[in-house]
Amino acid sequence: MHTDNCATCGRSVGAHNRHLRFQLPTPLVELPDWEQLPGLWMSHDTPTESVMLQADGYGAFVRALLPIHLKGDHTLTYGVWIGVHPAQLQEAFAVWWGDNPAYLDLRLDGRLANRIDPWDLLGSPVVAAVRSAEETPYCVSSEDPVLARVLTHTWPHDEVLP
Template sequence: MIFAKKHTCEMCGRATAAHDRDVRFRLPDPVLHSPEQHRVEDSWLSDPDPNKATLMQIPNISPFVRALLPVRLEGGHEFRYGVWIAIHPDDLQHACRVWNAPEYSDLKLTGYLANRIEPWGLFAVPVNLAVLDPDHTPYCVSSPDEDLNDVLTKEWPHDILASLP
């Protein structure tokens, strides 16, 4: 009984593992909904497995970079989406050049959310990225979109976990 309590959130009763976790989108929504997805001719992924890729270029759709979108929960917990961000082709080239170099720590990008984020229904809204930890993909740090900026800056009640994947 004590063991179970140790791994249960005192605020909401859910397992603490449901709070501090990452949910990674396999592909950007526009790619997921395209006929050949990431296998279209002349596509490029930084890893053959889209679950491991951090950069991709899909002809006639967009270049993308993977980023972390943090959602702060009450009580100091954080839920993170591993999202895809549509970026400008020049930004993809720059990201490729610095990804495994010391300059990666200074990488800042702008783009558009390429995965639908529920329960807020956010999609294709502008977002600013920055590297906060050189061992992680860039983080979504701000947005001129008020709703996305709220997701990034507010602390959310634990009941929101019920609607997350």
């Protein structure tokens, strides 16, 4: 019998194995007129399409993927922003596009710039690294014990899914 609900938690199967992309880093989302920030630069026309952005007084940010493993071989993946040093933004910009083999060596050390429920991860230190030339870097490790656990633990659906 085919069902559209998960046998583990009863939620729609569509709530599993999904990708959620944050439009902006949290500090910018909270501004009423973020589009008017002095020195605002984005890699693409909109923040949703962009993989890099920078704003005077707020910092430099690069996209990364933060996978959260759920029981039953499901993965909830967040497209997050990582706050990085401006020099790292320049390094990422130099290797991101085209068939540049140096992209595979890209490693970013920064701080998570989005809130991820149910954890309080905003500002947590994080390392992102490229796994594949066709993908955005992944969050791979953290010195923060909560974020480290988020990255390595397999979570019950009831603790993560809304």
